[in-house]
Amino acid sequence: MSLEKFLNTAVSSWMNQEGPDSDIVLSSRIRLARNIVDYQFPTVFGNEEAQHIVQQFEQTFARQSHPVVGRFELLKMNELQTIEKRVLVEKHLISPHLAEDCPFGACLLSENEEVSIMINEEDHIRIQCLFPGLQLTEALEMANALDDWIEMHVNYAFDEKKGYLTSCPTNVGTGLRASVMMHLPALTLTQQMNQIIPAISQLGLVVRGTYGEGSEALGNIFQISNQITLGKSEEDIVEDLKSVVQQLIAQERMAREALVKTLNIQLEDRVFRSYGILTNCRVIESKEAAQCLSDVRLGIDLGYIKNISRSILNELMILMQPGFLQQYAGGALRPNERDVLRATLIRERLKMEERKAMEGDENDVR
Amino acid sequence: MICQECKQRPATMHFTKIINGEKTEFHLCEHCAQEHGDVFMFHGNAGFSLQNLLAGLLNFEAPTKGAKQNAFQSIEILQCERCNMTYNQFAKIGRFGCSHCYHTFAKQLQPILKRLHSGNTTHAGKIPRRIGGSIYIRKQIAHLKQKLQELIAREEFEKAAEVRDQIRLLESRVSKHGEEG
Ligand SMILES: [Zn+2]
Ligand SMILES: [Zn+2]
Numbered sequence: 001m002s003l004e005k006f007l008n009t010a011v012s013s014w015m016n017q018e019g020p021d022s023d024i025v026l027s028s029r030i031r032l033a034r035n036i037v038d039y040q041f042p043t044v045f046g047n048e049e050a051q052h053i054v055q056q057f058e059q060t061f062a063r064q065s066h067p068v069v070g071r072f073e074l075l076k077m078n079e080l081q082t083i084e085k086r087v088l089v090e091k092h093l094i095s096p097h098l099a100e101d102c103p104f105g106a107c108l109l110s111e112n113e114e115v116s117i118m119i120n121e122e123d124h125i126r127i128q129c130l131f132p133g134l135q136l137t138e139a140l141e142m143a144n145a146l147d148d149w150i151e152m153h154v155n156y157a158f159d160e161k162k163g164y165l166t167s168c169p170t171n172v173g174t175g176l177r178a179s180v181m182m183h184l185p186a187l188t189l190t191q192q193m194n195q196i197i198p199a200i201s202q203l204g205l206v207v208r209g210t211y212g213e214g215s216e217a218l219g220n221i222f223q224i225s226n227q228i229t230l231g232k233s234e235e236d237i238v239e240d241l242k243s244v245v246q247q248l249i250a251q252e253r254m255a256r257e258a259l260v261k262t263l264n265i266q267l268e269d270r271v272f273r274s275y276g277i278l279t280n281c282r283v284i285e286s287k288e289a290a291q292c293l294s295d296v297r298l299g300i301d302l303g304y305i306k307n308i309s310r311s312i313l314n315e316l317m318i319l320m321q322p323g324f325l326q327q328y329a330g331g332a333l334r335p336n337e338r339d340v341l342r343a344t345l346i347r348e349r350l351k352m353e354e355r356k357a358m359e360g361d362e363n364d365v366r
Numbered sequence: 367m368i369c370q371e372c373k374q375r376p377a378t379m380h381f382t383k384i385i386n387g388e389k390t391e392f393h394l395c396e397h398c399a400q401e402h403g404d405v406f407m408f409h410g411n412a413g414f415s416l417q418n419l420l421a422g423l424l425n426f427e428a429p430t431k432g433a434k435q436n437a438f439q440s441i442e443i444l445q446c447e448r449c450n451m452t453y454n455q456f457a458k459i460g461r462f463g464c465s466h467c468y469h470t471f472a473k474q475l476q477p478i479l480k481r482l483h484s485g486n487t488t489h490a491g492k493i494p495r496r497i498g499g500s501i502y503i504r505k506q507i508a509h510l511k512q513k514l515q516e517l518i519a520r521e522e523f524e525k526a527a528e529v530r531d532q533i534r535l536l537e538s539r540v541s542k543h544g545e546e547g
Contacts, residue, residue: 158494172479230479336397
């Protein structure tokens with residue numbers, strides 16, 4: 001029942017809210033990995049142990065209200081349809097690993113979808129907080145509060161020297177993965193990302209495309225995250241990431257200014273051609289759609305396009321993925337059918353924006 | 367390379383899926399990869415590539431096949447007494463079986479941690495509240511024990527007895543912590 005509500009209100013709060021620097025930073029995420037002492041890790045644990053952990057969470061935390069976050073709902077993976085799980089993955093609320101390979105996996109989801117606590121994924125507990133814009137510190141604060149809240153009922157596997165013990169040694173210590181999703185069209189267009197990515201890797205950070213495969217970053221959206229979890233405090237990890245992100249923001253803004261100065265009319269032309277494709281296409285593949293959406297979003301940020309909300313990029317990048325399209329269609333779709341439905345969905349969504357703008361104009365006249 | 371599914375379009379998506387150490391490779395075009403959506407739901411696929419990377423790293427730590435038989439065997443039988451995971455299994459999947467594995471494989475793990483966390487091997491972050499309490503008490507005990515030695519050396523036995531009682535009290539609190547845990 002209420003899962004339907006989760007899925008039907010397809011847009012999570014973080015997708016259409018604005019945060020600090022949200023012209024470039026789409027979202028900030030903090031993840032804490034924790035394990036319960038005396039249980040084997042999900043790598044090898046038996047079904048009984050797995051079920052016991054889910055039960056414990058169901059009894060202790062589900063439907064309980066956290067003073068700040070509010071109510072939680074427990075979603076069990078073995079009770080969800082494939083498409084439902086896929087939609088949760090596409091919304092970044094659960095990992096593909098939890099959806100595909102964890103029959104005893106579950107997820108505690110907050111009502112506003114800012115917080116999702118995965119249970120029995122690679123680790124027993126993975127607390128995730130997702131905030132719009134650049135809000136790493138705020139997200140870390142919330143994750144820490146939830147960590148303390150859970151710890152009142154659960155004993156964590158912890159070692160004085162090694163810190164929080166995780167199933168994979170890449171996460172041991174703080175168990176913290178801090179990441180930021182950035183829209184970097186100007187740095188990509190001016191081919192600076194090729195130099196920036198290796199430079200950032202030298203700093204113990206990882207850059208990858210949020211959507212798309214390998215080095216390809218669909219929609220010019222990049223995810224930057226820390227790699228080191230041991231030997232640094234949570235605050236230092238977040239501060240180090242933040243300072244790199246702020247430098248990237250400054251460079252992207254400079255690259256945008258330079259583009260406007262040197263290309264102006266060509267850039268405007270590119271933006272409006274992409275807008276034309278999105279508002280008129282009948283069949284579109286995700287790669288082309290992502291590029292056009294990125295152009296349009298850049299056009300909004302630069303003031304070429306008015307009356308369209310900025311959140312269109314975040315929102316449509318998520319809604320045009322296969323899981324959502326099939327949810328929207330109410331059943332399985334072949335790739336060709338998806339391309340048609342994707343085109344329809346994007347056109348309809350942009351029409352909604354035009355209607356909103358016209359209503360706004362009428363109100364102005366009155 | 368041509369897509370192994372439709373055998374028409376070029377394969378642009380390359381997946382490696384590892385289940386229980388079993389590696390399977392897929393080479394698909396974008397369309398067929400999407401068709402396989404139920405299997406490859408994820409676009410980023412970061413977990414897998416990181417795992418590949420890690421597996422390479424771990425195998426590097428283990429003796430090569432050409433090494434002397436003795437050395438090879440000695441590491442092969444290294445096994446966690448709590449979850450039964452062997453070092454070889456760990457090297458294959460890159461995941462531990464339980465928190466005790468960190469103790470079992472401590473020696474092998476040290477250079478791996480150094481490489482993964484740019485030289486760091488010691489936690490410098492948050493401490494769980496409960497355990498945080500007992501760490502503090504243990505540090506206090508260590509401090510009092512030193513004081514006790516000094517008092518005995520100075521033959522101040524009355525004061526020494528007081529300190530000894532203090533230590534006992536704290537030690538009982540630490541062990542209670544353990545039982546609660
Ligand atoms: Zn194909
Ligand atoms: Zn073990």
